[in-house]
Amino acid sequence: MSSNPGKLKMAAVGDYESILPFQAVGIDPFFMEQGEEEQLRNLLKQLLQERYAVVFMVDRLYETQQEFIRELNESYPVSILPVPGVQGSTGIGVESIRASVERAVGMDIFSVE
Numbered sequence: 001m002s003s004n005p006g007k008l009k010m011a012a013v014g015d016y017e018s019i020l021p022f023q024a025v026g027i028d029p030f031f032m033e034q035g036e037e038e039q040l041r042n043l044l045k046q047l048l049q050e051r052y053a054v055v056f057m058v059d060r061l062y063e064t065q066q067e068f069i070r071e072l073n074e075s076y077p078v079s080i081l082p083v084p085g086v087q088g089s090t091g092i093g094v095e096s097i098r099a100s101v102e103r104a105v106g107m108d109i110f111s112v113e
Contacts, residue, residue: 008053008054009028009050009051009052009053009054010026010027010028010052010053010054010055010056011027011028011029011030011047011052011054011055011056012027012028012029012030012055012056012057012083013030013032013040013043013044013055013056013057013058013061014031014032014057014058014060014061014083014085015031015032015033015058015085015086016031017085017086018058018083018084018085018086018087019031019058022056027056028052030043030047032061034060034061034064037064037065040061040064040065041065041068044065044068044069044072044080047078048072048076048078052078053077053078053079054078054079054081055078055079055080055081056081056082056083057069057080057081057082057083058082058083058084058085059082059083059084059085059092060085060087062080062082062092063082063092066092081096082096
């Protein structure tokens with residue numbers, strides 16, 4: 001049993017250089033590199049079993065598992081969110097926010113016309 005049952009668990013998944021700073025603010029780091037897709041899926045399933053509420057994932061990894069992550073976000077009480085890595089942003093985080101807001105309000109409020 002958890003010593004602090006009301007505390008939400010948060011994780012960060014990605015390469016060492018990108019994820020290490022998350023540990024400084026109390027987020028559990030899980031180091032993973034690109035090309036480890038099966039291990040990434042297994043890790044995400046493990047984090048769900050351990051009741052993590054928020055998972056920050058380096059966007060380059062997030063891109064490789066978008067459909068799987070979408071299914072998890074819709075089926076479980078978890079938010080798996082892309083964050084830029086030290087190599088820079090791929091833009092997937094902004095696109096994810098855009099899509100979520102569009103679903104919520106029924107239009108793309110970020111479009112520039």
